[in-house]
Amino acid sequence: MTVTTFFWFDNKAEEAATHYTEIVPDSRVVEVTRNPDGSAFIVAIELDGQSYTLMNGGPGHPLTDAASVQLIVETQAELDGLWDALVEGGEPGPCGWLTDRYGLSWQVAPAALPELMGGDPTKTAAVATALRGMSKIDLRTLQDAYEGA
Numbered sequence: 001m002t003v004t005t006f007f008w009f010d011n012k013a014e015e016a017a018t019h020y021t022e023i024v025p026d027s028r029v030v031e032v033t034r035n036p037d038g039s040a041f042i043v044a045i046e047l048d049g050q051s052y053t054l055m056n057g058g059p060g061h062p063l064t065d066a067a068s069v070q071l072i073v074e075t076q077a078e079l080d081g082l083w084d085a086l087v088e089g090g091e092p093g094p095c096g097w098l099t100d101r102y103g104l105s106w107q108v109a110p111a112a113l114p115e116l117m118g119g120d121p122t123k124t125a126a127v128a129t130a131l132r133g134m135s136k137i138d139l140r141t142l143q144d145a146y147e148g149a
Contacts, residue, residue: 004044004051005069007104008061013054014040016102023085024048024071068097068105076110076139083108083136092135110139116146123149 009016014032021027024047033042043054047069073079086108089101096109116127126149127142134141 002051004053005067006053006055007063008055008057009063009102010059011039011056012102013043013056016100016104017043017045017054019100019102020047021045023082063103063105065093065097065099065105068107070107070109072109072111074111079108079110079137079139087136095131095134096137098135109137110142112139113137113142116142120149125149 007013017029017032021029026049027045027047030044030046030051031042032040032044035041039056041056045052045054052069071082073082083096083098086100086106087098090099092098093105096107097105098108099105117124117131123146126145130141130145131137
């Protein structure tokens with residue numbers, strides 16, 4: 001059995017696949033299935049070992065923020081690089097979420113977030129308040145909120 005996440009694009013699945021695999025380290029386009037006219041129909045990719053399938057299915061099923069790809073990173077530099085590359089041509093959202101130029105939602109978050117959000121309710125509340133005021137996450141600000149609570 002194989003489990004993969006499947007995304008329906010209007011007509012830019014191959015372009016999106018190339019974009020994503022250039023941004024996310026250790027990623028690649030696995031296979032492109034083409035229509036008789038040569039255009040891409042199905043594009044299989046791996047993003048850091050995770051399998052995704054992108055399809056050019058035409059209009060009628062737009063991507064929404066009800067599902068997103070989550071990237072967990074160790075450092076602020078990684079977070080900044082991924083966020084900046086993905087949000088280019090798209091729109092920032094709250095709390096680390098963004099919508100890219102193709103309409104796919106992403107969350108770029110630090111690995112330390114669960115630790116900062118767990119445990120002491122006073123610290124959790126301080127971190128949550130700081131997080132709600134952010135678009136791109138600033139790890140230092142969250143750590144300062146945690147330590148200052």
